[in-house]
Amino acid sequence: MRREWPFLITIATAALFLAFGGPWLADLSHPVWFSVVLGWLFAAILLSAFAVVRHAEHLAVTLGEPVGTLILTLAVTGIEVAMIVAIMYTGKGNPALARDAMFAVVMIVMNGMVCLSLVLGGLRHHEQTYNLQGANAFLAVIVPLAVLCMVLPNFTKSAPGPALSPTQAVFFIVMSVGLYGVFLAMQNLRHRAYFMAPESPDEADVHPPAGPGFRSVPYHAVLLVAYMLPLVILAKQLAVPIDLGITMLNAPAALGGFLVAVVVLSPESLSAARAALANELQRSVNILLGSVLATISLTIPAVLIIGFATGRTIVLGLDAANMVLLVLTLGVSTLTFASPRTNVLLGAVHLLLFLAYLMIMFDK
16 A cells, blocks of 8 residues: 555645635735645646556556556546536636537647657657557547537537537437447447457457556555545645636636646556557557547536536537637548558647647637
């Protein structure tokens, strides 16, 4: 249990802010105190998020692919939903936070993280291979759901603003969750080989490693859930300095969603980069595209359901500039994963799109 020291820090931080958070957050006008509170909460949430992913990775090693990567992406999706809901319903609230966070996930993963993995893997291994059928299966679900969720609401007339009407929202919830269920059935039952490296041995011949770092499935599953619980409390507290910082700096409101995505995706970014460096590009692709698919298929339906329950309108439609970036990213991604071999040039193209996203966020 000495390895679980982050749990003590996150629990202590959550307890302290539950007890004293009111007066601590009441006046953040002093820049030093503002920086201390923001850094403390940000660090505690990152520690907890990295611990969640660490235990999810242990489960991944124990259970093998593609079940292991599925657990990792679902764990990260749970963190994302918890943070979005906690921040959205704190203070003035931001009805577009879920959209901004989801768009940030798409741009960070499919441009920034894909660039990082392809460049690091390409520089070390020249060219890398992965299972083309698995990547195409991910994109076949990601592309229509992303357009239906973030582009279509701008052109419907049954609800005011870039939002879905109740009928449209119910349809999207049912269809996205149902389609994700069909995808999971294909990924874990009928076509498991699509999501395994082409040269990998049959999964029946792969045994989980034994040793001091190996524990039972219940052990890691319990700790995974235990680390996620303080995140809700900490995310709600983090919303206060984030909102204040955006107001003080006159920053775009989308920065809040970007920060949520950064916290959520930091552990996955490390896992994907390490997999690419180890010439395990298939695992990197599973992590990257799986996180985007889970975000669109599960996070937005969850937020829409919570919006129904609380009577809040959830803004989903992107503005014109971001719609162009989204469509361009989806199109370039289909070209990137159209060949079973990758190289550094493809990573450079995605880097360009990621930098364009950052520029447009601050200067439209």
